[in-house]
Amino acid sequence: MSSPIRAPRGVKDIIPPDxxxxxxxxxxxxxxxxxxxxxxxxxxxxxxxxxxxxSIGGATDIVEKEMYTFSDKGxxxxxxxxxxxxxxxxxxxxxxxxxxxxxxxxxxxxxxFRHERPQAGRLRQFHQIGAEILGPLTPSDDVDxxxxxxxxxxxxSIPSWTLLLNNMGCPACRPVYRxxxxxxxxxxxxxxxxxxxxxxxxxxxxxxxxxxxxxxxVLETAPKITDSLCDRSRAHFGQVREELEGxxxxxxxxxxxVRGLDYYTETTxxxxxxxxxxxxxxxxxxxxxxLCQELGGPDxxxxxxxxxxxxxxxxxxxxxxxxxxxxxxLWLTVFPLIPEARPSALRLVRxxxxxxxxxxxxxxxxxxxxxxxxxxxxxxRFLAFIGEDELxxxxxxxxNLETGEQTSYALKECSRIAEDIRNAVxxx
RNA sequence: GUGAGUGUAGCUCAAGGGCAGAGCACUGGACUGUGGCUCCAGGGGUUGGGGGUUCGAAACCCCUCACUCACCCCA
Numbered sequence: 001m002s003s004p005i006r007a008p009r010g011v012k013d014i015i016p017p018d019x020x021x022x023x024x025x026x027x028x029x030x031x032x033x034x035x036x037x038x039x040x041x042x043x044x045x046x047x048x049x050x051x052x053x054x055s056i057g058g059a060t061d062i063v064e065k066e067m068y069t070f071s072d073k074g075x076x077x078x079x080x081x082x083x084x085x086x087x088x089x090x091x092x093x094x095x096x097x098x099x100x101x102x103x104x105x106x107x108x109x110x111x112x113f114r115h116e117r118p119q120a121g122r123l124r125q126f127h128q129i130g131a132e133i134l135g136p137l138t139p140s141d142d143v144d145x146x147x148x149x150x151x152x153x154x155x156x157s158i159p160s161w162t163l164l165l166n167n168m169g170c171p172a173c174r175p176v177y178r179x180x181x182x183x184x185x186x187x188x189x190x191x192x193x194x195x196x197x198x199x200x201x202x203x204x205x206x207x208x209x210x211x212x213x214x215x216x217x218v219l220e221t222a223p224k225i226t227d228s229l230c231d232r233s234r235a236h237f238g239q240v241r242e243e244l245e246g247x248x249x250x251x252x253x254x255x256x257x258v259r260g261l262d263y264y265t266e267t268t269x270x271x272x273x274x275x276x277x278x279x280x281x282x283x284x285x286x287x288x289x290x291l292c293q294e295l296g297g298p299d300x301x302x303x304x305x306x307x308x309x310x311x312x313x314x315x316x317x318x319x320x321x322x323x324x325x326x327x328x329x330l331w332l333t334v335f336p337l338i339p340e341a342r343p344s345a346l347r348l349v350r351x352x353x354x355x356x357x358x359x360x361x362x363x364x365x366x367x368x369x370x371x372x373x374x375x376x377x378x379x380x381r382f383l384a385f386i387g388e389d390e391l392x393x394x395x396x397x398x399x400n401l402e403t404g405e406q407t408s409y410a411l412k413e414c415s416r417i418a419e420d421i422r423n424a425v426x427x428x
Numbered sequence: 429g430u431g432a433g434u435g436u437a438g439c440u441c442a443a444g445g446g447c448a449g450a451g452c453a454c455u456g457g458a459c460u461g462u463g464g465c466u467c468c469a470g471g472g473g474u475u476g477g478g479g480g481u482u483c484g485a486a487a488c489c490c491c492u493c494a495c496u497c498a499c500c501c502c503a
Contacts, residue, residue, distance in 0.1 A: 006494085120498090122503085195500090211500085270502095271503095278499085279503075284502080284503065312503090337461060370463095376463065376464070383462090399463095404462095
């Protein structure tokens with residue numbers, strides 16, 4: 001006996017009745033995005049690996065150690081997508097969806113793949129829903145999309161959430177800050193952990209995120225990005241803050257909030273919740289003004305976010321706002337009491353389905369008891385049976401399993417059977 | 429990649445060196461073509477896997493694998 005093959009680590013089956021719930025959560029979130037005018041786009045699950053190293057950044061953890069890359073038979077290098085923004089931008093450029101002169105709003109959803117150690121709220125195949133707005137953006141567009149996520153927090157009663165906000169500067173002032181920071185870090189190099197010494201050279205902003213106590217001490221007095229913003233970025237940040245306040249959306253400034261993807265500029269934000277365990281972020285995003293051009297497209301600013309569906313699930317579960325479980329799957333179970341009645345039973349099932357009555361046959365052991373049991377397990381509303389007498393008379397007994405009421409029909413009058421069943425089910 | 433905790437029936441868990449058990453679920457019977465309740469019976473296990481200590485290991489030791497949580501990272 002060989003051992004059974006199991007699902008890969010960090011990859012989960014979503015079994016009934018959770019599958020329906022999962023789809024409902026997705027749908028309800030999509031509906032909120034649709035309220036914001038976002039149009040759905042369906043994107044492939046794998047792309048050229050280069051797309052992600054160019055957009056997310058070669059020195060990021062996602063690209064450096066978490067990506068599922070593989071080469072196909074032609075020898076080209078591909079990667080399972082670790083996030084959605086890069087794919088969406090690629091598609092927008094490829095199909096000329098975006099234009100420097102107009103605003104487009106696109107949303108996507110689906111599985112993402114990262115080779116991480118699984119943990120509460122963290123999987124190797126997980127699901128994200130996200131939205132991106134591309135075009136001649138103003139700071140108000142940042143605020144508007146954040147407000148849409150805020151709407152989700154309210155609609156789903158996300159427990160104890162916080163909006164963390166930062167501005168990472170523009171392509172003009174970020175390099176200046178970067179220099180300042182590198183200079184500072186070099187001065188304190190001996191107090192930094194090994195990773196941070198490495199990052200000082202390849203991706204100094206990531207050092208700000210380090211939680212090692214020795215690094216924390218150094219970072220206490222490190223220069224803040226918000227202190228070295230250029231006038232335009234300062235104004236951008238100021239406007240975003242002012243308009244969030246105007247909408248009554250509370251936020252917390254977090255000058256160490258550095259998203260782990262290199263493409264972000266200006267506004268970055270993260271919605272967190274302490275109801276979620278260590279993986280506290282449930283939605284995050286920011287502005288990426290240089291990404292489109294970086295990927296070979298026109299110079300079009302962008303702003304976007306992604307939310308983790310599994311994390312939304314956990315939060316809504318805590319809040320008691322999970323979608324209700326679905327209606328019973330079966331309306332009718334058909335049971336032939338004797339083998340000779342099987343053809344009639346099969347025919348009846350088929351006819352009922354043609355009349356949009358969810359039906360299934362039970363062709364198991366000849367015991368009527370087991371038919372009742374199966375019907376009950378399926379939450380079937382009616383049980384029809386055909387035995388010796390019915391077969392001879394060309395009839396069928398149909399029993400309402402809730403009321404116990406039983407009616408005899410001619411096998412021919414299917415539309416009347418279907419109609420009676422429908423009325424009973426829909427009026428219950 | 430690092431650390432800690434946990435692996436016993438389909439599920440939830442007992443037994444802490446001396447017969448591997450309970451509840452739920454499943455199957456059958458009481459009840460022959462009319463269910464849910466009740467009662468009775470039954471099937472299910474290399475105690476995650478491998479090695480060691482011991483007269484004897486689910487239990488103690490070592491290795492390994494898996495799961496969970498945390499670090500890290502992020503949605």
